[in-house]
Amino acid sequence: MTNYLIPLPPNEMAPYGAEGHWPFGYVDKVRFHELDPLQHVNNKVYFSWFETIRIRYLDALGLYGTDPTLPRIVVKSVSSDFRREMVLGEDYLVTARTASFRSTSFRMEYAVWAGDLRTTGDAVVVFLEPDGSAKRALPDDLKQRFVEVDGATSN
Amino acid sequence: MTNYLIPLPPNEMAPYGAEGHWPFGYVDKVRFHELDPLQHVNNKVYFSWFETIRIRYLDALGLYGTDPTLPRIVVKSVSSDFRREMVLGEDYLVTARTASFRSTSFRMEYAVWAGDLRTTGDAVVVFLEPDGSAKRALPDDLKQRFVEVDGATSN
Amino acid sequence: MTNYLIPLPPNEMAPYGAEGHWPFGYVDKVRFHELDPLQHVNNKVYFSWFETIRIRYLDALGLYGTDPTLPRIVVKSVSSDFRREMVLGEDYLVTARTASFRSTSFRMEYAVWAGDLRTTGDAVVVFLEPDGSAKRALPDDLKQRFVEVDGATSN
Amino acid sequence: MTNYLIPLPPNEMAPYGAEGHWPFGYVDKVRFHELDPLQHVNNKVYFSWFETIRIRYLDALGLYGTDPTLPRIVVKSVSSDFRREMVLGEDYLVTARTASFRSTSFRMEYAVWAGDLRTTGDAVVVFLEPDGSAKRALPDDLKQRFVEVDGATSN
Numbered sequence: 222m223t224n225y226l227i228p229l230p231p232n233e234m235a236p237y238g239a240e241g242h243w244p245f246g247y248v249d250k251v252r253f254h255e256l257d258p259l260q261h262v263n264n265k266v267y268f269s270w271f272e273t274i275r276i277r278y279l280d281a282l283g284l285y286g287t288d289p290t291l292p293r294i295v296v297k298s299v300s301s302d303f304r305r306e307m308v309l310g311e312d313y314l315v316t317a318r319t320a321s322f323r324s325t326s327f328r329m330e331y332a333v334w335a336g337d338l339r340t341t342g343d344a345v346v347v348f349l350e351p352d353g354s355a356k357r358a359l360p361d362d363l364k365q366r367f368v369e370v371d372g373a374t375s376n
Numbered sequence: 377m378t379n380y381l382i383p384l385p386p387n388e389m390a391p392y393g394a395e396g397h398w399p400f401g402y403v404d405k406v407r408f409h410e411l412d413p414l415q416h417v418n419n420k421v422y423f424s425w426f427e428t429i430r431i432r433y434l435d436a437l438g439l440y441g442t443d444p445t446l447p448r449i450v451v452k453s454v455s456s457d458f459r460r461e462m463v464l465g466e467d468y469l470v471t472a473r474t475a476s477f478r479s480t481s482f483r484m485e486y487a488v489w490a491g492d493l494r495t496t497g498d499a500v501v502v503f504l505e506p507d508g509s510a511k512r513a514l515p516d517d518l519k520q521r522f523v524e525v526d527g528a529t530s531n
Numbered sequence: 532m533t534n535y536l537i538p539l540p541p542n543e544m545a546p547y548g549a550e551g552h553w554p555f556g557y558v559d560k561v562r563f564h565e566l567d568p569l570q571h572v573n574n575k576v577y578f579s580w581f582e583t584i585r586i587r588y589l590d591a592l593g594l595y596g597t598d599p600t601l602p603r604i605v606v607k608s609v610s611s612d613f614r615r616e617m618v619l620g621e622d623y624l625v626t627a628r629t630a631s632f633r634s635t636s637f638r639m640e641y642a643v644w645a646g647d648l649r650t651t652g653d654a655v656v657v658f659l660e661p662d663g664s665a666k667r668a669l670p671d672d673l674k675q676r677f678v679e680v681d682g683a684t685s686n
Numbered sequence: 687m688t689n690y691l692i693p694l695p696p697n698e699m700a701p702y703g704a705e706g707h708w709p710f711g712y713v714d715k716v717r718f719h720e721l722d723p724l725q726h727v728n729n730k731v732y733f734s735w736f737e738t739i740r741i742r743y744l745d746a747l748g749l750y751g752t753d754p755t756l757p758r759i760v761v762k763s764v765s766s767d768f769r770r771e772m773v774l775g776e777d778y779l780v781t782a783r784t785a786s787f788r789s790t791s792f793r794m795e796y797a798v799w800a801g802d803l804r805t806t807g808d809a810v811v812v813f814l815e816p817d818g819s820a821k822r823a824l825p826d827d828l829k830q831r832f833v834e835v836d837g838a839t840s841n
Contacts, residue, residue, distance in 0.1 A: 253431040254424045254575070258566045264761050265564070265737065268730045269409045274406040280465075296729050300765030310435075409730070413721045413774075419606050420582065420719070423575045451574050464723075528668030563741040564734045580721045586718040591777075620745075 234314055237334040241317035241365055245278050261306040267340045268299060270354040274317045275344060278329070282363065292348040292357045297326065301342035311335050319371040325356040326343050327373070348365045389469055392489040397527050398471035400433050404467045422495045423454060426486040429472045430499060436483070437518065442444045447503040452481065456497035466490050474526040477519055480511040484529070509522040544624055547644040552682050553626035554589050561621045571616040577650045578609060581641040584627045585654060588639070592673065601665045602658040607636065611652035619647050629681040632674055635666040637683070699779060702799040707837050708781035709744050716776045726771040732805045733764060736796040739782045740809060743794070749829065757822045758815040762791065766807035776800050784836040788831055789822040792838070 234246055248269075257263035275296075279285040284294060307313065313335040320330045326347045333340040348357040367373035389401055394409075404425075412418035434440040450457065468490040475485045481502045487488060488495040503512040522528035559580075567573035585606075589595040589659060594604060617623065622676035623645040630640045636657045643650040658667040699711060714735075724729035728738040740761075744750040749759060774805065778800040785795045791812045798805040832838035 247778065252424075252428045253568070254427055254573070258563070258568060258570050260568050263564070263765060265730055265733045268733060269407075272409055272730065273407045277463075288537045296768065298765065298767040299729060300762040309431075367748065408723070409728070411723045413718070413723060413725050415723050418719070419609060420575055420578045423578060427575065451613065453610065453612040456610065457608040458606065527680060562738045564737055567711055579717075583717045587775075619741075677748075 234316065234334070235289065237312075237314035238334070238336045238338065239314055239316055239334045240338075241332075241333070243318055244370050245274065245281070245318065246310065246314050246316040247274060247277070250312050251307055251309055251313065253309060256309060261308055264303055267301050267303070267333060267342060268313045270333065271299070271301075271317075271342050271344065274315050274331065275329060275346070278317055282366070284363075288352055292352065293351055293353055295347045297345040297347045299342065299344045301340060303340050305337065305339050307314055307333070307335060307339055313339070319367045319373045319376045321374050322359060322367050323376065324358055327359065327367060379483075389471065389489070392467075392469035393491045393493065394469055394471055394486075394487070394489045395493075398439050398473055398487070399525050400436070400473065401451055401469050401471040402429060402432070403467065403469050405412060406462055406468065409466060411464060414499065419456065419458055422444055422456050422458070422488060422497060425470045425488065426454070426472075426497050426499065429470050429486065430501070437521070444506055446506065448506055448508055450502045450504055452500040452502045454497065454499045456495060458495050460492065460494050462488070462490060462494055468494070474522045474528045474530045477522050478513060478531065479513055482514065484523060517518055544626065544644070546623075546645045547624035548648065549624055549626055549642070549644045550648075551642075553628055553642070554680050555584065555591070555626050556626040557584060558622065558624050559586070561617055561623065563619060566619060571618055574611065574613055577611050577613070577643060577652060580625045580626075581609070581611075581652050581654065583642065584625050585639060585656070586626055590675070592652065599661055601661065603661055603663055605641065605657045605659055607655040607657050609652065609654045609666055611650060613650050615647065615649050617643070617645060617649055629677045629683045631684050631686045632669060632677050633686065634668055636641070637669065637677060699781065699799070702777075702779035703801045703803065704779055704797070704799045705803075706779055706797075708783055709795070709835050710739065710746070711779050711781040712739060712742070713777065713779050716772055716774055716778065720776060721774060724771075726773055729766065729768055732766050732768070732798060734805060734808050735780045735798065736764070736766070736782075736809065737795065739780050740794060740811070743782055747831070754816055756816065758816055758818055760812045760814055762810040762812045764807065764809045766805060768805050770802065770804050772798070772800060772804055778804070783806065784832045784838045785833050786839050786841045787824060788841065789823055792824065792832060 234243065255262050255266045266276050276285060279294060284291060295366055314332055316332045316334065318330055321328050326345055329344050329346060331342040332338060348359060350357050389398065406417055409420045410417050430442060434449060439446060468488055470491065471487045473485055474482050476483050481500055484501060485498050485505040487493060503514055505512050534615050544553065561572055567578045570651050574643060586595060589604060623643055626642045626644065627639055631638045636655055639654050639656060641652040642648060658669060660667050699708065716727055720727050720731045741750060744759060749756060778798055781797045781799065783795055784792050786793050789811055794809050794811060796807040797803060813824055815822050
């Protein structure tokens with residue numbers, strides 16, 4: 222009933238000014254509770270948006286849930302770079318992709334578009350055994366998908 | 377490009393199980409950052425949703441903005457009653473209406489629907505002079521709209 | 532090393548203007564992320580403060596933790612009344628008490644003090660069986676403590 | 687009445703396991719609302735803590751307030767690296783320093799300590815003219831303080 226968080230085809234990304242290869246996206250609108258005393262979106266809020274799309278992305282890959290055989294998925298580090306502020310009521314698109322991977326981790330990139338590019342970010346995501354005792358290798362079919370769908374590189 | 381926060385006609389409210397007269401609504405989906413350690417939507421989050429629709433409602437009434445002649449609008453009190461918990465990914469509808477008004481204040485009611493009624497709430501909203509020095513009377517056309525569109529009663 | 536959330540004796544409450552019988556309190560200072568675009572503490576934030584002291588209060592009563600025999604504790608409803616706004620850097624005291632109880636629930640009251648009374652609130656807290664299947668009776672020693680320490684009444 | 691956000695001398699930092707030169711710090715305790723469904727402090731929360739100490743630090747430098755001659759202070763980018771999770775009720779110390787500066791910006795570093803090092807982070811902070819029209823040079827006495835108190839380097 223809503224297109225919230227449904228992956229968007231490229232022609233739906235264009236109106237937001239999105240450029241480049243982004244296989245996953247969702248659209249939303251800036252809300253009052255995301256503003257700080259400077260009347261713009263507070264910088265912490267972008268990490269909420271990146272988390273929202275990351276969880277949805279992991280879910281689409283079958284990696285989010287209560288199945289006890291799933292890896293424990295941990296965010297190791299995040300960063301964000303703020304290009305231009307956002308204000309109340311702006312319509313925006315958040316996009317995500319996996320840019321690169323190693324044997325037990327991968328790095329996602331995020332971007333926020335609202336006519337032009339407003340914010341970029343990334344997160345390094347690590348696979349652990351369900352009990353957290355050791356790192357777990359990314360399965361081959363996941364790495365293949367990262368390459369084929371997201372255009373990721375092994376490094 | 378998204379129907380987020382656009383007032384919904386009754387036939388779009390029905391799929392969420394909404395009942396009664398609600399002239400204003402928006403649809404959304406539960407996100408990870410709205411969950412608490414009990415794996416459900418934290419009770420504070422409903423007040424964010426009520427705030428989101430209240431600001432949008434005030435904006436639709438021409439009452440939100442930087443025009444210096446607008447009243448200062450203050451929330452005097454809020455409450456919420458939690459019927460049934462919500463979990464990650466649920467689609468929901470938030471509805472709002474003004475239920476009653478006095479000379480310088482009005483009481484809004486809110487509800488959250490996701491197949492059935494999950495949460496209700498209200499807020500008492502007060503009009504002040506822009507400098508906060510005194511209460512300001514609600515204009516007659518606003519009271520008329522509350523009666524005609526929202527079905528509000530004077531009390 | 533910090534007196535954060537340690538219950539305060541009455542003589543430590545006086546500097547904040549607290550009046551009445553409040554057996555439990557903690558002190559803190561308003562932070563930037565608690566402000567909204569109106570440059571004051573957003574009304575949702577008071578519910579965070581009430582939640583913080585409620586969890587600490589439940590923990591002090593031995594009711595918070597992972598022991599599987601503990602009741603599942605559910606907040607049924609909350610409300611808050613805003614007397615006077617708070618701004619960045621203000622030192623404040625949050626106080627809590629159980630005001631009344633029934634067979635399977637109790638009502639807590641909260642207040643925020645910063646020289647004078649800024650905000651009041653309450654929450655109705657319900658005991659369920661650990662699996663959520665039915666309500667659970669409050670134990671007699673808990674009701675006795677509510678009466679003797681908090682001054683609560685049965686209703 | 688509380689030592690919240692009061693800069694701490696080195697001997698008060700030692701109990702938290704803090705190492706290195708950190709001229710500014712505050713202590714606090716993990717709250718329920720900072721936890722996510724994984725029962726630990728959500729990664730976004732560390733940016734709240736870094737924001738809290740950054741605002742307090744700017745205030746201590748006379749750079750936070752409503753004086754119209756003050757620069758507009760903008761966060762250009764942030765990052766954080768998560769070493770070990772934190773759970774409800776843990777006492778912690780947040781520390782901050784300016785590590786380096788350029789002509790119109792400086793880079794702050796942050797750390798969270800709770801017996802051992804839990805999280806590190808940084809932020810690049812830019813000075814603009816009050817109307818946002820151009821970058822503003824850092825004054826010489828500020829750069830001198832960064833060098834002498836924080837041990838910062840020019841780069």
